[in-house]
Amino acid sequence: MSFLDRHRTLAALTATAAGLGLLTACGGGSSDTADKPAAASADAAKGAFPVSLKNAWGDTEVKKKPLKVATVSDGDTDIALALGIVPVITPDVEDGGKVPEYKQRAIDKLGAGKLKTYDDTDGTAYEAIAAEAPDVILGVNTWEMDKDYAKLSPIAPVVTYTDKAQADTLTWQERLKTAAKALGLEAKADEVIAANEKATADAAAAHPEFKGKTYTYTVVHPEQISFMSYQAQDPGVFEKLGFAKTDKAKNYAPDKNAVSLENLDQLDADVLLVTYPFGDRGVISPKELEGNKLFQSLNSVKGKHFAVIPSDNNLASSIAYPDALNAPWAVEQLTPLLAKAVAGQ
Template sequence: MKNPLLSLSAILAASALALTACGGEGDGDHATDSAADGASPAAEGAEDGVLAVVEHMYGPTEVLEPQGGELRVVALGWSDAEIALALGVEPVAVHDWQSFGEESHGVGPWAADLFDEVDPEVIPRTDGDLDYEYIQSLAPDLILNVNSGYDEAEYQRLSEIAPTVSGPEGAANYNPGWEKQTQLVADSLGLSAEGTELIEQTHAKIEEAREAHPEFEGVEAVTGSKFGEAYGLNLSGDMRWDIMELLGFEMYGPAAELNNGEDFYADIAEEQVETFDADVAVLYPIGYTLQELQADPLISSLDVVQQDRAVFLESDSELSMAFSAGSPLSIELVLEELTPQLAEAVENLD
């Protein structure tokens, strides 16, 4: 099994909003959640036969050492599979949140080549319930559902199949924060130290990009989208904004007034579209073309657009998908490809 973390300094030095090869059979009998007195959030090898004890919003989950093979992991949460891959673990099944498809193994193109020994089952995204019988047929030793809608009934049903790890305590739906998500996935795999290292390396790469662009400091910015007849603004907790802040940008005043610290997204009415008129804006369409977004009369009337200070992302481009994935590997790609476009936009402030 490849372990990209061993060479991650090279991977992350080049620049990214879940496993292992086939192993022991898994079934509902090993779905054991146990509260160990004094156990750390991820007690690796806490006792014989225990890989880790992981604390999350629904309490502690005990992950057992696989019997006679590699850990079989089903990655259901948004970007959980990519994080596992970055840690050298190949999921046996991936929930394809962004419709990457089977050719990409249900993960972003920036992560697909990390599948080596496993050809994972790709679970298509659906608005309905998960197919629990199908998930059980995959015989998982562990189910990762760290970045999800945090439905307790769903969690309980999954836990009947195999030990299941949900999001961090207090997280809003689909908003665990990339650092906490990364650490929870790593803890679940018995790779806590490697998860911490991955987070540190990613922060170092972000800081390197920030230091290379001191002109970003203090520039007011927004990120947002249009879908159908509605507009939306990314707020703190959404990596599509957080990466901007980490690079030195500040949230534009009218947008900051909507940043309540609880929601990671705000609906913007037509009469509020000037909320996007910051020094710099990153805008992307959802459900239609970039050309349609650029032709929108309200968007096209903004000074930030007319003065070429807006960065527009194609909805199906690798950069746009990485911008939404929010994993360490996708952050790497965003730093490589978005940062130069932001630099051009800032130049147009002069």
């Protein structure tokens, strides 16, 4: 989902409007069998090799602990970095832009300098990956594996999901654990998950004023204004911080989340959060929406309990597609915005 690749965030967010849950794309999950991460051998639990993993296209065997890891999505790169691994090659998801703060922190901590990348404008660059002779290829966080697997598997063992539907449904924790099994780093994965949970819990504890406050999260897409905190949406970062959905959430669903200008009152809540990932290319510009008389009449707006979630620093996409690296950073960035919105500042 940017998830995976954040350089494809605009396209992905467009798909969201058609029914892909923005907040659950990689953050939610279910208890269904199809949503469980790749199953590994008993030896994997001990960090022993070889490790055998089933996937949607066959079986993967990692004969010895991998030293050279290649990634095929930005989310997979984040997984590697979170586990303390500098990939030998990654897709160039920044397109010449600035590396997100959370990723740069990890790169600096690992003393990696600048990551070696391949141009993925036309998709996964198989020859560039093969040239690095990786021991394993991480592809647990990509939408392209159905197309890529046959060309990647002759290069190196491919670590990916057990069902094609999991491209959308696995939680970031499940993706991390799947990768960690193949890399012999399960204990490290547990540490990362615990640290992320602690960061969220600490932020919630530091802001008891968040508890029970209702919120609406809306995304302005090119086709529509989307009510993203709908009833069926799994609890995301806002609810983990103590917020609750409004009673209007029951009126919306993944495939029914458009809000018309005549019904902007549906957005009202104790706290209203809006993001404009498309800027002036949205169905309505930020200036036009915030200048709309009905929008201005909302209690949340009149009381200054309204905040814009920035997208240019990757915060909006980190909320949409949380992973092992960006999740605690998103909490760090969101907390002061939410505190001001609750306080009406």
